[in-house]
Amino acid sequence: MIGRRRLLAELAILGGLILVLAALGPFGSYATPLGSRLLHWALYLVIGYAFFRPVIAAGSALARQTGMSRLVAIAVACVFGAFPTSIIFVFAAAGPAWRSVTASHLAGAYLQTLIVGATVTIVQLLAERGAVPVFSAQPEPALADPQPTAAVDAIEREVAPALLDQLPPHLRGPILCLENEDHYVRVHTAQGSALVLIRMRDAVAQLEGQGARVHRSWWVARRAVSGTIRQDRSWKLRLVDGREVPVARASVPDLRALGWLNDEPPAA
Incomplete structure (x- = not known):
């Protein structure tokens, strides 16, 4: 709307x-x-x-x-x-x-x-x-076969207060992933998502040690990953909210070394 x-x-x-x-x-x-x-x-x-x-x-x-x-x-x-x-x-x-x-x-x-x-x-x-404010809230669509609440609760402690302060109060919570949209970053949390006026690299810097940049347009929290999907040479990460995030081919070796690209969630 x-x-x-x-x-x-x-x-x-x-x-x-x-x-x-x-x-x-x-x-x-x-x-x-x-x-x-x-x-x-x-x-x-x-x-x-x-x-x-x-x-x-x-x-x-x-x-x-x-x-x-x-x-x-x-x-x-x-x-x-x-x-x-x-x-x-x-x-x-x-x-x-x-x-x-x-x-x-x-x-x-x-x-x-x-x-x-x-x-x-x-x-x-x-x-x-x-004309738009610093953030533009967007509720998350209902996703099929949602993961247990415990999976989201497991990443509750891995939050970034500085970044979360720019979100509407009702969307502040565990950060699942970041999505780059030109000069903005869409911050996806367990409660929904909002568009924040910030450079992707600056947003990622606030979350150092909590996840990885898996694609030019995506950063993912390691505890948000529930599984992986492989199609030939292409990979995707399945997150705890049911979202599927693409993995850039250049990132595959690093993520494999971290143990992310397997049938199990990546190790903490």
Whole structure:
């Protein structure tokens, strides 16, 4: 759910962009009257906002799965997201004359949609940087076959007060893992997760001796690991809350030496 403060920030930036584009009149729109330009860009950006808003979530998910930079993953999501959006724009504008739509129309609409969609995505990123609080709480989804409470209680003493102080009170508890999201770190605890404005390496430094950096985007508490999953040459760690965390191939030798990559939880 979008926070009210974040939503208002996004809409404010979006409104400013509508005025700028209406004044500049790009893509040949300058030849039309100001009122028409204003309406055109208002509709275009608002519809683009609705279609492109999931792009950041999709890009973040892609970054977590592949290990690529979050910004690069978001750019890739924009490239793919512009395809269905441009098709909808073209055929909706053509109306009854949809049979006259050509490949050149689609190509031009795709380029324009990609530019507008990227602009909308930048609006969201700007709002994310400037409008959200230091943390953004997110309750954990229910996971199938949860581990016994005792498994979570076993890591109760391994907490990082300095990092936990930046979380909402109801989420403070045993830290299970850290997930890198660009300039933020999502701190996963036994009670849920929250997004904290901190560099990954600084967050990991606060937890020295309590776990390991298993992937460029992940740090895991050693007592949070309940098992491992191996698929050919790829490994994943299964945590006590049912989460599965990918292991980078470069980290496999170190984790194997620590005794993490076996059928049993890693030794304390």
